[in-house]
Amino acid sequence: MTSVPMGAPGAGELFQHLRDGEPRTKAELGELSSLARSAIAARLEALVSTGLLRPVGEAASTGGRPPTRFALDDTAHAVLGVDLGASHAAVAVIDLVGNVRREVTVDSDIADGPVDVLDRVLDLADTLLTDLGLESRDVMGVGIGVPGPVEHSTGRPVHPPIMPGWHEFDVPGHLNQHFDGPVLVDNDVNILARGEHVGAWAHEDHLLYVKVATGIGAGIISHRHLLQGGVGTAGDLGHVPVVEGETATVCRCGNVGCLEAVAAGPAVAAVLRERGLDVHTTQEVVAAVRSGDTDAARAVREAGRTIGGVLATCVNLLNPSIIVIGGTLAAAENLVAGAREVIFQRSLPLATSNLRIVTATGDRAALVGAGAMVLEQVLSPSAVDAIVSRTLLENAG
Amino acid sequence: MTSVPMGAPGAGELFQHLRDGEPRTKAELGELSSLARSAIAARLEALVSTGLLRPVGEAASTGGRPPTRFALDDTAHAVLGVDLGASHAAVAVIDLVGNVRREVTVDSDIADGPVDVLDRVLDLADTLLTDLGLESRDVMGVGIGVPGPVEHSTGRPVHPPIMPGWHEFDVPGHLNQHFDGPVLVDNDVNILARGEHVGAWAHEDHLLYVKVATGIGAGIISHRHLLQGGVGTAGDLGHVPVVEGETATVCRCGNVGCLEAVAAGPAVAAVLRERGLDVHTTQEVVAAVRSGDTDAARAVREAGRTIGGVLATCVNLLNPSIIVIGGTLAAAENLVAGAREVIFQRSLPLATSNLRIVTATGDRAALVGAGAMVLEQVLSPSAVDAIVSRTLLENAG
Numbered sequence: 001m002t003s004v005p006m007g008a009p010g011a012g013e014l015f016q017h018l019r020d021g022e023p024r025t026k027a028e029l030g031e032l033s034s035l036a037r038s039a040i041a042a043r044l045e046a047l048v049s050t051g052l053l054r055p056v057g058e059a060a061s062t063g064g065r066p067p068t069r070f071a072l073d074d075t076a077h078a079v080l081g082v083d084l085g086a087s088h089a090a091v092a093v094i095d096l097v098g099n100v101r102r103e104v105t106v107d108s109d110i111a112d113g114p115v116d117v118l119d120r121v122l123d124l125a126d127t128l129l130t131d132l133g134l135e136s137r138d139v140m141g142v143g144i145g146v147p148g149p150v151e152h153s154t155g156r157p158v159h160p161p162i163m164p165g166w167h168e169f170d171v172p173g174h175l176n177q178h179f180d181g182p183v184l185v186d187n188d189v190n191i192l193a194r195g196e197h198v199g200a201w202a203h204e205d206h207l208l209y210v211k212v213a214t215g216i217g218a219g220i221i222s223h224r225h226l227l228q229g230g231v232g233t234a235g236d237l238g239h240v241p242v243v244e245g246e247t248a249t250v251c252r253c254g255n256v257g258c259l260e261a262v263a264a265g266p267a268v269a270a271v272l273r274e275r276g277l278d279v280h281t282t283q284e285v286v287a288a289v290r291s292g293d294t295d296a297a298r299a300v301r302e303a304g305r306t307i308g309g310v311l312a313t314c315v316n317l318l319n320p321s322i323i324v325i326g327g328t329l330a331a332a333e334n335l336v337a338g339a340r341e342v343i344f345q346r347s348l349p350l351a352t353s354n355l356r357i358v359t360a361t362g363d364r365a366a367l368v369g370a371g372a373m374v375l376e377q378v379l380s381p382s383a384v385d386a387i388v389s390r391t392l393l394e395n396a397g
Numbered sequence: 398m399t400s401v402p403m404g405a406p407g408a409g410e411l412f413q414h415l416r417d418g419e420p421r422t423k424a425e426l427g428e429l430s431s432l433a434r435s436a437i438a439a440r441l442e443a444l445v446s447t448g449l450l451r452p453v454g455e456a457a458s459t460g461g462r463p464p465t466r467f468a469l470d471d472t473a474h475a476v477l478g479v480d481l482g483a484s485h486a487a488v489a490v491i492d493l494v495g496n497v498r499r500e501v502t503v504d505s506d507i508a509d510g511p512v513d514v515l516d517r518v519l520d521l522a523d524t525l526l527t528d529l530g531l532e533s534r535d536v537m538g539v540g541i542g543v544p545g546p547v548e549h550s551t552g553r554p555v556h557p558p559i560m561p562g563w564h565e566f567d568v569p570g571h572l573n574q575h576f577d578g579p580v581l582v583d584n585d586v587n588i589l590a591r592g593e594h595v596g597a598w599a600h601e602d603h604l605l606y607v608k609v610a611t612g613i614g615a616g617i618i619s620h621r622h623l624l625q626g627g628v629g630t631a632g633d634l635g636h637v638p639v640v641e642g643e644t645a646t647v648c649r650c651g652n653v654g655c656l657e658a659v660a661a662g663p664a665v666a667a668v669l670r671e672r673g674l675d676v677h678t679t680q681e682v683v684a685a686v687r688s689g690d691t692d693a694a695r696a697v698r699e700a701g702r703t704i705g706g707v708l709a710t711c712v713n714l715l716n717p718s719i720i721v722i723g724g725t726l727a728a729a730e731n732l733v734a735g736a737r738e739v740i741f742q743r744s745l746p747l748a749t750s751n752l753r754i755v756t757a758t759g760d761r762a763a764l765v766g767a768g769a770m771v772l773e774q775v776l777s778p779s780a781v782d783a784i785v786s787r788t789l790l791e792n793a794g
Contacts, residue, residue: 010407149747206627218714222624229716230603233748240710241743253745313637313710317615319626346638348650351630
């Protein structure tokens with residue numbers, strides 16, 4: 001057994017106080033960590049030797065030599081965030097704080113299959129990295145969102161309905177031919193929940209994200225962490241039954257009266273076609289609402305109410321501080337208004353006392369969320385401890 | 398700023414590998430923690446000096462001097478678990494592994510008010526501690542379950558309907574006159590969820606506990622931790638609407654058609670009285686089922702189905718590995734059977750692929766859960782690090 005140099009254990013914990021990118025002095029880190037000055041000095045030295053941290057300019061001082069400050073080195077390392085949709089692929093180089101440094105989005109058909117799509121992602125990543133003066137070995141990990149269910153532990157899609165050829169494909173294995181770090185894969189709704197959380201609502205501990213588009217799904221942030229569930233299906237709200245009886249709409253899952261079959265974009269479009277409107281896609285429904293069509297506005301609001309009924313149960317069960325509603329159909333504000341109406345009507349007063357219900361920002365949330373997923377792992381206390389130990393051993397040898 | 402001796406940081410992490418009470422050698426701890434032998438030796442020495450750990454007998458060895466093993470010292474420290482019901486008070490001295498060492502239950506009316514009831518608890522605790530040769534200062538913390546809502550951050554009951562005089566009473570403040578450590582208070586359903594988890598299902602990461610008695614409530618264990626929610630009301634399932642319209646039963650919360658108003662013990666009793674049975678309490682409903690009354694069996698099964706409908710949504714949302722159904726009405730097996738029927742009918746196949754639905758063990762779950770709640774805090778890595786630092790400083794000074 002090799003000996004680990006002293007000063008390595010605990011460095012990963014101290015590092016967490018610098019994750020926000022703000023430069024801090026040893027004294028400031030002492031207050032945050034309750035560690036003694038000597039311990040902080042040893043850990044900072046170890047962290048600087050890894051390249052994760054660097055000394056930066058001066059802090060304001062009351063006199064004498066100004067104290068050194070330490071900050072994340074946001075140029076030497078990065079992670080990749082990847083957002084794969086039905087018809088697009090977006091790739092971003094993300095710094096260790098979680099900010100997008102450079103990104104690109106291209107048209108890309110998910111049905112081209114995993115090898116073609118992922119090789120396209122690799123080409124895009126190469127260009128972005130080269131532009132920034134980075135190499136593959138500077139990439140600490142890759143986070144990927146895909147439009148379908150994923151087995152969380154292996155990163156393999158599981159019978160994804162709109163991703164032909166992807167079932168059980170070893171996404172991490174394919175990308176690990178080019179990048180050494182962890183490759184984490186999750187469904188797009190969980191990724192968006194993470195992205196909305198770290199991007200716009202990082203101060204909230206309990207966030208429920210709901211995507212309403214062709215389907216309906218949710219991502220749950222609880223105590224600041226994504227809730228995955230036993231087999232990773234947590235948040236699958238689309239198939240909660242909301243209408244009983246034989247006349248209820250048949251859902252693509254085989255049951256009847258599922259939330260998705262009643263209140264997602266295609267269901268609203270179908271209702272509007274019965275009333276004589278020529279709408280087929282969710283985008284067309286939104287456009288009809290925006291053009292002032294009363295039937296469209298009313299149908300979207302009713303969909304929002306139906307979704308709100310299910311979300312009221314979620315509020316009683318999870319007690320979130322904020323519900324963020326995104327997806328194509330949420331671009332019509334009537335949807336969120338309808339959901340809000342029923343949630344506040346049906347949930348317990350105490351559970352809704354501080355609850356906000358807002359429309360998603362959407363801006364870069366998928367890329368930011370994919371980055372956040374992998375940063376959570378590669379910059380965890382134990383992961384940073386391992387990097388420090390490895391560096392100290394290499395330097396000693 | 399005082400200097401913290403080396404060897405203290407990281408001790409709390411190493412300690413986690415001994416929380417189960419099993420004695421382990423330095424070599425075994427090296428495998429579990431990936432720490433170097435020298436680091437383990439320093440941390441163990443620090444932990445032994447606190448009295449939390451002690452060297453115990455010999456491990457099997459291949460020859461030479463047998464290696465020392467280290468284990469939790471389960472005699473020098475303890476926590477208290479307290480279970481307050483409407484008409485009983487139970488107190489237990491619990492060792493650091495979480496096992497009940499000694500317990501007592503007495504009749505106690507919660508309506509006697511907080512000072513009388515808590516002083517009764519203190520008297521019971523004193524007797525138990527004396528019997529075990531322990532003193533108040535050996536108690537590292539107290540966990541208490543009460544039959545009403547509690548503000549988690551302060552430990553104060555909030556408008557608890559069956560606890561007159563307890564609203565906003567400072568339970569931790571009152572007990573901290575006698576015990577130094579943290580006093581944590583939570584509602585009985587969350588406590589039972591913790592107790593069922595650590596007592597019977599500790600290998601499951603995702604557990605949903607549902608109590609069906611006079612009311613209906615749930616406690617959620619997600620990723621091995623209790624889910625509290627933004628203001629601590631997570632799991633409040635009793636007031637999910639399950640019946641629509643003006644004919645629906647009025648609930649004590651003021652809404653109509655709540656799950657609790659339709660499927661809890663009093664609701665089932667009311668249905669049976671309409672059919673001519675002389676039943677009033679939930680216990681009498683259970684007795685009627687056990688005596689072979691068909692109406693009672695049918696009514697309880699129907700209540701189980703109604704609860705199952707709400708739990709199906711919970712399964713889609715949370716994806717638990719196990720649902721544990723407890724409370725007085727769950728003593729009638731038809732309840733769990735009815736719930737099981739609807740959950741498996743209505744939830745997504747993937748979410749139920751490994752799902753089990755079982756009846757609660759009930760055995761000591763409240764006391765064990767109260768103990769587990771406080772042990773989670775007082776034996777956390779950072780709490781143990783703090784104890785180690787304090788001990789080393791005292792010994793140095």
